[in-house]
Amino acid sequence: MSRYWVQRLGFALLGLTALAVVVPMLLVIGTIVVEGMGAISWEFITAMPSDGMKEGGIFPALVGTLLLTLGTALVAIPIGVGGTIYLAEYARDTWVSRCIRLAIINLAGIPSIVYGLFGLGMFVLFLKMGTSILAGALTLAIMTLPVIISTAEEALRAVPTEFRTVSASLGGTRWQGIRYIILPQALPGIITGVILGLLRAAGETAPILFTVAAFFLPRLPQSPFDQTMALPYHLYVISTQVPGMPLRIQYGTALVLLALVLSMNLAATVIRSYFRRRRQW
Amino acid sequence: MVAQPRAEAAQAGWREFIIEALIRVLGFSTIGFVLLIFLFLLREGVPTFYEVSPSNLFGTHWYPTFDLFGTLPLLLGSALVTVTAILIALPLGVATAVFVREVAPDWAREVLKPLIEVLAGIPSVVLGFFGMHVIAPLIRETLGVPTGLTVFTGGLLLAYMALPTIISVAEDALDAVPKSFRDAGLAMGATQWQTIWRVVVPAARSGITTAVLLGMGRAIGETMAVMMVTGNAARMPFTLDSLFRPARTMTATIAAEMGEVAQGSTHYHALFGIAIILFLLTFLINLVAASTIFKKQRRGGLR
Amino acid sequence: MVDPKIHLDKVSYAYGDNWVLRDVTLDIAANSVTVFFGPAGSGKTSLLRLINRLNDLVEGTQMKGRILLDGQDIYGSDIHVPQLRQRVGMVFALPLPLPGTIRENVLYGLKLAGIRDTSRLDESLERSLTQAALWEEVKDRLDDPSTDLSGGQQQRLCIARSLALEPDVLLLDEPTSGLDPISTRKVEDSLFALKQQYSIIIVPHSIQQAARIADQAAFFLMGELVEYAPRKELFTQPRDKRTEDYVTGRFG
Numbered sequence: 042m043s044r045y046w047v048q049r050l051g052f053a054l055l056g057l058t059a060l061a062v063v064v065p066m067l068l069v070i071g072t073i074v075v076e077g078m079g080a081i082s083w084e085f086i087t088a089m090p091s092d093g094m095k096e097g098g099i100f101p102a103l104v105g106t107l108l109l110t111l112g113t114a115l116v117a118i119p120i121g122v123g124g125t126i127y128l129a130e131y132a133r134d135t136w137v138s139r140c141i142r143l144a145i146i147n148l149a150g151i152p153s154i155v156y157g158l159f160g161l162g163m164f165v166l167f168l169k170m171g172t173s174i175l176a177g178a179l180t181l182a183i184m185t186l187p188v189i190i191s192t193a194e195e196a197l198r199a200v201p202t203e204f205r206t207v208s209a210s211l212g213g214t215r216w217q218g219i220r221y222i223i224l225p226q227a228l229p230g231i232i233t234g235v236i237l238g239l240l241r242a243a244g245e246t247a248p249i250l251f252t253v254a255a256f257f258l259p260r261l262p263q264s265p266f267d268q269t270m271a272l273p274y275h276l277y278v279i280s281t282q283v284p285g286m287p288l289r290i291q292y293g294t295a296l297v298l299l300a301l302v303l304s305m306n307l308a309a310t311v312i313r314s315y316f317r318r319r320r321q322w
Numbered sequence: 323m324v325a326q327p328r329a330e331a332a333q334a335g336w337r338e339f340i341i342e343a344l345i346r347v348l349g350f351s352t353i354g355f356v357l358l359i360f361l362f363l364l365r366e367g368v369p370t371f372y373e374v375s376p377s378n379l380f381g382t383h384w385y386p387t388f389d390l391f392g393t394l395p396l397l398l399g400s401a402l403v404t405v406t407a408i409l410i411a412l413p414l415g416v417a418t419a420v421f422v423r424e425v426a427p428d429w430a431r432e433v434l435k436p437l438i439e440v441l442a443g444i445p446s447v448v449l450g451f452f453g454m455h456v457i458a459p460l461i462r463e464t465l466g467v468p469t470g471l472t473v474f475t476g477g478l479l480l481a482y483m484a485l486p487t488i489i490s491v492a493e494d495a496l497d498a499v500p501k502s503f504r505d506a507g508l509a510m511g512a513t514q515w516q517t518i519w520r521v522v523v524p525a526a527r528s529g530i531t532t533a534v535l536l537g538m539g540r541a542i543g544e545t546m547a548v549m550m551v552t553g554n555a556a557r558m559p560f561t562l563d564s565l566f567r568p569a570r571t572m573t574a575t576i577a578a579e580m581g582e583v584a585q586g587s588t589h590y591h592a593l594f595g596i597a598i599i600l601f602l603l604t605f606l607i608n609l610v611a612a613s614t615i616f617k618k619q620r621r622g623g624l625r
Numbered sequence: 626m627v628d629p630k631i632h633l634d635k636v637s638y639a640y641g642d643n644w645v646l647r648d649v650t651l652d653i654a655a656n657s658v659t660v661f662f663g664p665a666g667s668g669k670t671s672l673l674r675l676i677n678r679l680n681d682l683v684e685g686t687q688m689k690g691r692i693l694l695d696g697q698d699i700y701g702s703d704i705h706v707p708q709l710r711q712r713v714g715m716v717f718a719l720p721l722p723l724p725g726t727i728r729e730n731v732l733y734g735l736k737l738a739g740i741r742d743t744s745r746l747d748e749s750l751e752r753s754l755t756q757a758a759l760w761e762e763v764k765d766r767l768d769d770p771s772t773d774l775s776g777g778q779q780q781r782l783c784i785a786r787s788l789a790l791e792p793d794v795l796l797l798d799e800p801t802s803g804l805d806p807i808s809t810r811k812v813e814d815s816l817f818a819l820k821q822q823y824s825i826i827i828v829p830h831s832i833q834q835a836a837r838i839a840d841q842a843a844f845f846l847m848g849e850l851v852e853y854a855p856r857k858e859l860f861t862q863p864r865d866k867r868t869e870d871y872v873t874g875r876f877g
Binding site for chain 2: 052056059066119143147151162166241244276295
């Protein structure tokens with residue numbers, strides 16, 4: 042067989058492996074959409090669960106996830122953006138900055154269930170926050186930091202150095218350069234990073250198992266110190282812990298969670314490509 | 323020259339001083355968080371080591387109700403599932419990275435890259451749910467095993483969860499191989515196919531190692547999907563058919579049992595003890611992975 | 626001679642251990658155009674950037690000697706660096722408009738200085754664009770993106786941006802290197818007009834340009850000041866053989 046045909050065959054095989062990666066994922070999404078579509082209705086989204094969760098909707102779980110994501114954002118955005126500014130604009134290449142980088146890599150690698158235990162030990166028990174939205178959001182926020190920081194740092198570093206020099210040459214302090222030039226230019230990238238971090242928080246189950254999630258709580262939380270249901274945990278509960286659960290409701294719940302996370306993913310992608318095409322440098 | 327009112331300038335100066343101090347604190351906060359996490363794991367987990375005898379702790383039976391805290395089956399369960407996942411994900415991931423970076427036409431790349439990112443975003447619990455309802459029955463029927471909730475099912479799901487990481491890091495590694503290497507290969511009369519496997523991939527092997535390590539870290543730490551599809555039997559996986567029998571990982575053990583233990587009990591401490599092992603294990607893996615990245619930077623990069 | 630605007634006293638400068646300037650001593654007069662010229666790598670750009678302390682942004686450098694502006698040591702501990710840079714403006718080799726509109730570019734320095742008085746901002750905008758010979762071309766599209774301008778217009782915008790701060794000294798580092806002859810001419814013409822008000826130091830992009838615009842010229846070679854003299858003297862009867870070789874093109 043000629044070398045040319047070996048190459049043709051090889052390339053075809055590589056193409057097939059790429060398909061083997063992507064197609065099963067599309068099958069997952071497709072199956073959940075097809076099977077779950079039937080459950081989706083206005084009532085399913087906006088009603089309390091009833092009859093041991095076998096009837097009614099997922100409203101408190103959806104609201105709980107949105108509140109948790111919001112809380113995570115409130116904590117993670119200032120810390121993440123501040124930390125990124127330090128790393129990209131202030132830190133010099135010393136052992137200290139290497140320690141910070143190592144810490145970020147490490148935070149990114151810590152298993153989500155370990156975050157859950159940490160949240161239980163520190164926020165729920167030691168700081169006596171109890172099982173609450175506050176404890177859950179703090180735990181999720183720390184987990185999302187590495188995602189936000191690594192994406193946002195890339196965005197800050199992509200802004201040309203010359204802008205910093207020009208700003209300084211016009212009497213700008215370092216902070217003014219960051220405030221008026223670097224941050225506005227890097228904003229789309231920062232937003233992308235924040236969304237990517239938050240979608241991870243919205244979809245995670247393990248960190249909220251022992252810090253916030255309620256098995257069944259058919260009312261909305263009244264304060265940050267309340268427990269709440271949450272979509273990913275709810276999906277786990279109804280698919281493993283409740284015998285005789287109608288499959289339709291399970292798929293419906295999975296679909297809502299998937300749609301939430303994928304639409305955040307889509308938003309991040311769109312923002313990134315839109316601004317990449319529009320920027321002037 | 324432009325005069326600025328003195329008081330206003332001083333005030334602005336103070337504000338900046340405070341902002342910059344705050345930025346510095348936030349910059350260092352990540353180190354603080356890692357230390358805090360480790361500290362709290364130690365605080366709750368260390369008591370295990372004087373409440374439970376070493377022979378019990380490294381024994382082969384995990385039955386907390388009978389005060390048996392043998393972590394070996396859990397360690398082996400995690401190891402088996404992770405190895406299965408990597409054995410599936412490594413060839414798939416590297417081949418896909420090579421395809422995307424070296425072979426695919428532009429349009430295919432434009433389609434594949436975002437799709438792979440989407441894959442990274444699918445929540446673990448959703449994959450676990452799909453695994454339970456679709457993959458597990460499939461495996462049970464095709465292989466004729468008593469249950470579809472097996473090591474292999476878990477490994478398969480984990481492979482797909484590790485794939486986005488492996489593909490993107492491996493792709494960066496391939497990207498870092500200088501064009502001159504490729505040109506040299508082609509100039510010596512090799513086909514593109516030969517150049518890829520004899521020149522480009524070997525040149526990128528440290529990056530590919532990093533990719534596999536990071537994927538492995540991801541797989542070891544994964545919780546929900548594994549818990550939902552591996553069957554959660556804490557048994558020693560020593561027989562040949564272990565791959566198609568249930569097993570139980572460290573992460574799943576914590577997730578399944580922490581909700582029911584009394585705070586401060588030996589069982590509670592033991593679960594934190596497992597978390598310490600997980601923390602150290604992933605720390606080590608990421609440290610090794612990162613050191614190959616840092617090394618590359620010190621050499622001035624391959625670009 | 627009246628007191629110099631800028632006095633350089635044995636200035637040396639190194640990146641790491643590589644000394645790119647050695648013991649440069651030089652007086653720069655007010656309201657004139659001073660030219661630093663010499664072959665590439667002779668240290669002229671580094672010297673220029675020392676005068677408004679832009680080299681502070683570069684890591685791993687060291688400096689010896691003193692630079693006095695109006696008799697005050699600009700590396701002294703009582704110097705507020707941003708204020709120094711307001712007094713000593715800088716224009717770079719490439720036109721580097723900031724993202725944003727023409728108006729925002731010109732007024733950027735004033736915004737940083739905390740000036741919000743709109744009538745004053747409008748007045749500064751027109752004055753500095755006029756001084757940079759750009760006003761007529763852009764007055765109807767001040768709120769267009771700065772990147773819509775041609776290269777030559779962008780560079781004059783950058784000059785206007787420095788002038789908006791009403792600096793004492795204007796540093797220009799090969800400001801016409803990327804421009805066509807007509808744009809170059811316009812920039813040079815505006816410099817002639819500007820020296821009534823400002824002390825201008827410029828690194829030219831050619832010997833011809835140096836000879837066209839200089840009042841005084843300083844010739845640098847490998848980090849040393851070889852000769853410093855009024856234009857006529859330096860370009861027609863240089864005292865140093867090396868200067869003569871360079872200005873007559875026999876260098877190399």
